[in-house]
Amino acid sequence: MQQQIVEVRVEDVRFPTSLQQHGSDAMHPDPDYSAAYVVLETDGGRRGYGLTFTLGRGTQVVVCAVEALSGLLLGKTLEDIVDDFRGFYRLLTSDSQMRWIGPEKGAIHLATAALLNAVWDLWARVEGKPLWKLLVDLSPEQLVSCVDFRYISDALTEQQALDLLREAQAGKAEREQQMLQEGYPAYTTSCAWLGYSDQQLTQLCTDALANGWSRFKVKVGAELKDDERRCRLIRQMIGPDKTLLMDANQRWDVGEAIRWMSSLAPFRPLWIEEPTSPDDILGHAAISKALAPLGIGVASGEQCHNRVMFKQFLQASALQFVQIDSCRLGSVNENLAVLLMAHKFQVPVCPHAGGVGLCELVQHLILFDYISLSADLTNRMCEYVDHLHQHFSSPVVIRNAHYLPPKDPGYSCEMLESSVEAHRFPHGRVWADLSAQGRR
Template structure:
């Protein structure tokens, strides 16, 4: 394996318009899906591509932060870098000037996500393997070295993390069947807030014909009656055997979340997602009591492992929706995966990456951590922009085989 040095870092502002209504929810009414891209060049054919998602205005701010934060990576050899990546990530996150703008949240943390994901992409490419295989080939010690466990040591020490990986090693062989079967998906794109009722039903029937059995609907409209009508419509269109989820995107206060949660319970949702403000730990605890047996999901707007620790320890959520382009990338995603595993909770990612990275990470979570198989969210709107887009057949994500993390973009095609 030849040495692979990072010779140049660049940040690229990519923005993509969506079809009318696509991507809309109760809070984000007219999104422009945008990627703040980190590009790690090596002076040769290999380059690492990392991404994080924004919704348009503000994407340039993340790119500016990438250019500042990633400077210490120039001149680093990728194997040596990744051998101590947990320590490196903490140093980047604790930049004495940039930390003031967080700490560990917002624009700075989104930039760290893009930078981290580029490092993992370059690492996998340098070894000639897809990301899921790279991670599965690592020893417990090598995996723990990737993690920054600061501020969560009270519930997850390096020794405990190592033990979790080691304890689950024995059952890997039987769980590797998921690599051949593929990972089941659920369809979010049928139920955007701005879609008319007829379109929701048409898209749901089309998704059923493609093999999907689980669907998510955006709720949180000012008109609660509209939400309930559309939720009932989705149940009728999808059928009694389908799995439904409802996503309020943080729109409700506790009173509205309690009222609407009780109404929606009649439709037997697997979960109600982001029912109220994402910082309100105690509010989520109250809702878990008030809405039981309905379950809550959250994580899209939880910025770091510490916030996840608080929600998990408090019993404030049932489904952990970590996102490797909202946290500080793949490394912090793995830390949250360990936290969820330690507390016996399922991790079902939010896919700000359109599933490109997470198709690798759910395979790792299943095989290495024994995480239960649920679903991986499917949003196809940027599919044409990725060099190796996710392949979903019969409602199932097919295991990617190309080296890297599946984050290369068509218009940033690597050199031959």
């Protein structure tokens, strides 16, 4: 634990996914899945890897924010950090000058996530455990000491969090064995990106069904008749008993969301994800109330800034499904706060994981949630997309549409050096070749 951080490197790494319209939705038709990728070096020769997810342009802004915050890590030992992880989290998020460009939101918070993800990765590597196992093995007192309860104590106190974790100790070993044997249930978003043709959608659904998938998400929100056709197609393919999810990616106003989803209700979606602005808590509450008689829940969280907004969503009964994100919130520390609040309010957590590296990271959090906190799989599932895993040293393993718990030490953040070199923006080989071809 006496590993002193002596260097912080950050890279702008981008993948040209827009060329095949992977990740396309009603608000983001041409995403290039990207990351601000962090490597911590210690004086003992250990490394910690972290990242935050972006969509291409703008990654350089997050890289600058990482560089601005990195001085707060240099010279610290891992022991310094984890012995007062709540204090270190607050140090990064409450710098008296840099917090002005947040606080705890936007590019500066994405940078915080990248750095803290690297710290958690380093801690897990030093302990010789995958991150989910590190978390499962921490005592309730140690877990709670990582959480900043400032601004959320009216919804969840430190003592209440301790009580929830202590109550979940019963059966924890059995749940861990269950996850090791069966894995955590997943749903796929890879079949129905908005830019895919009907032929492509049909082929991908056929393949997914053959591979055991039973939960499917379709992107909606660009044009109602087109949505009706695509939802009818996918519902006919998957049959009446499998789960269909819909995602509008913030496309609609509140009234428009209610009208649009009323038209799509015959296809029986379990939820509509991000129906309106991710900041509109009362709008989500109004949509939730209107769609409840139709049996449609509301899901959101991938662009929810921080634990305070999640607190208000839960207090307002504005979400029926909480979608944490491993890189939007302030790393594991803040995700622990949201997991604890969701459990107190009895709202299932179904993480967001579309994007480079997000599946690798968030699998650890949802495994911890089930084993050490929620002890429930009812209406719970973790998103999966099948793109770009080959660029990681410890890629996700899916079997029978379930995430199998990672075995390698760390937070599964490490990219292959060859992938970083090839996709470094703008001079990596992939981008240089595209530029030479006039495609970028």
